[in-house]
Amino acid sequence: MKFNKVLDEVKIYEAGKPIELVVREYGVDSKDIIKLASNENPYGTSPKVVKKIQEIATNMFMYPDDSMFQLKEALSNKYNVNSSNIIIGAGSDQIIEFAVHAKCNKDSKVLMSKTTFAMYEIYSKQAGATIIKTEDAKHNLEQFSKLYKEHKPDIVFLCLPNNPVGECLDTKDVYDFLSEVDEETLVIVDGAYQEYAAFKDENKKIKVDELISKFPNAIYLGTFSKAYALGGMRVGYGIGKKEVIQNFYKLRPPFNITTLSLAAAIEAIKDEEFVQECIAKNFDEMKRYEKFAKDRGFEYIESYTNFITIKFDDKYISSEIAQNLLQRGIIVRDLTSYSMNAIRITIGTNEQNTKVFENLDEVLDILK
């Protein structure tokens, strides 16, 4: 059977391995498995949010509120924007999909960093667009600027901070770049880890109301999957000028967010204290990873997120390290598919991280 030609170029997204797979394939007890591959919040969902989910779970026969009034209201207060500036998606992934399909066809060009979130490329290729990448793994605005002028792309993706690398541009440099960009180009500022970056360094914080009022061609993406500890609920959002958001609405399927997910997200915004506590613990624990890498002579990338990327020299192959950890019930992300001899590890709880260090030392010893 013939399929849409553009699909020939599309790679299937490789998600972090689920716990169930490790139980099945390696016979590890599920309670002993440490999953640090998808940048989830390791402290779990806030107890207040869990309580809310349980309360409303008995009433699921009706469709959700498709206007998503309450969640938009909560987000508009959080970011000091109007409800009409907001669209909610099944994860911010769905907003990336809307954005790409709203702008791109087979004649379009999309600019992104060499090593960045894989879904930018996948959605762009679904639309048949041509991908242009900078040379550096980290965001390099000089290269962005040069390629922007050369190609005049329809979309520019900026991942701030960047997944899977962990670095983050300063907001003032982002603004300098944005002022060079023509208003026909949609700039997507992906803030999946902004809560972490803003906590660590004020210079990395994006003020969303300022971003969209200064740059009408920019949109901001946020998610409840990372710091807000609701990866299983699939809620994300896009914030931009009303005219841009209106066009995304034309692509939105009805009832794209479940009643449970809406309620959970609304409750999660109320419990900001929980989120900030988790972020503080994240950066305390990250110091242990930095020390671990330093002590063993491995390079790591300074991270503004809830994960750290550790690079290996020629003595080791990152896929072998990841595979050996997997057999021991520790799931991390190998970055070979991103052309890096490195692994990305989500910063876990204190106890989890201690186990990671012990196991990683054993694995390094075996592979030496």
Ligand SMILES: *Cc1c(COP(=O)(O)O)cnc(C)c1O
């Ligand atoms: C996790 C992530 C997202 C989106 O996650 P959703 O669960 O779809 O909201 C978007 N961008 C980056 C860079 C991410 O790491």
